[in-house]
Amino acid sequence: MGQQVSVLRSKKLLFAIGALVLVSLGLLWGSTVLSNKNKAAQAKAEDELPEASISSDASGSQILISSKQIQQAGIQLQTLGPAAADVQTRLVLQGQAQWSPESKVVLTSPVSGVVQQVLVQPLADVARHSNVLAVHSPNLIQIQNDILQIRAQQQLAQQNLARERSLYVEGIIAEKRVQEAQNQVQRFNIDLSAKQRMLQFMGGSSANGLNPVVYVKSPANGSVESLQVSVGQYVETGTVLGQLVNSDLPLQLLLQASLADSKYIHAGDKVKVEGCEITGYVQKVAPALTGNTQTQNVLVQMDAKDSCLREQQFVKAHIQSYTPTVIAAWSVPSAAVALKDGKHMIFIKNKSGFSTMSVNLIGVNQQQSHIAAAALRPEMQFAVSGVERLKAVWSGFGAEQAPAVSSVAAN
Structure with a gap:
């Protein structure tokens, strides 16, 4: 009987110990789960912070x-x-390409007369010394006729001088008559030279006799920008006939800069056109603002001519400005x-x-x-x-x- 009671007590003790272990494990698991939930909630709160x-x-x-x-x-x-x-400020400005003032060439009539023929059309390419217009002028005939008369008188005066020298050598006449003959020849030489220079200035020539037509020639390689006369129109000496542009000279750029950007632009700054290999330099920054856009004009002179840049072309230019x-x-x-x-x-x-x-x-x-x-x-x-x-x-x-x-x- 006593042995049965001892076994029963041992079983109860084992059961109590097992229950205690299970309760302890349950408490530990619950604490871990709660801690993980708190950490997840805290992380989520941090992620969703407003x-x-x-x-x-x-x-x-x-x-x-x-x-x-x-x-x-x-x-x-x-x-x-x-x-x-050194601070290098890179600015990007927009604008247009244009001809420089040096490239503009004005054609004027060297004589008074009637436009007989227009040999080129606007926008046409012309070579240096090529004919552009023909002007019929009666003044040319007058000058050419004067030259022919002076040449005839000059020839007679030279013959007279030769005769006077021969008579002077023979002792027939005085030396004074030789000097007078020499002065007459010199006077005809001066008159002839003056008339020939005038004829040359008028664009005419005395080599082919009397010719009333003078050809207005292009002074440079370029293109005809405009013609301001038509066939049959009467013009005075010095009348503007048209305008050419010298295509051998490089273009300019007229760029627009905001007031904030313009203060970092200086004369001499290097400029590169987007899409072109050629470069240029800032020539001048206008002191005043443009009324309608409130920008300042920046004038850029390109260093060379290139086919990638044409007149009136809209361009985007990069300016490198250095400020020590x-x-x-x-x-x-x-x-x-x-x-x-x-x-x-x-x-x-x-x-x-x-x-x-x-x-x-x-x-x-x-x-x-x-x-x-x-x-x-x-x-x-x-x-x-x-x-x-x-x-x-x-x-x-x-x-x-x-x-x-x-x-x-x-x-």
């Missing part, structure tokens, strides 16, 4: 934001490279620079989020800005997108409704 939870600290120079929030907000970072001693500076400068995307109260700044990445840094703007265009600051160092990371959202938080918009970021672990 944008308003981004805030700035009390000092106003630090934006508190976690790495996950940076990713959610679409903020992209870039690393500062080495600083440069005594301080270190960095080139950053223009979108990374924010402006507030007249001051420029960028957002530098740190452990708690972003800090604001004031910078000096040395050069800027639509793509790149050149900045300088004593605290800037290579390898610093800064925001290049989402800058406006950071600026809004830094300025205090929405921060008062945001939950405390300090409760979120900032990476």
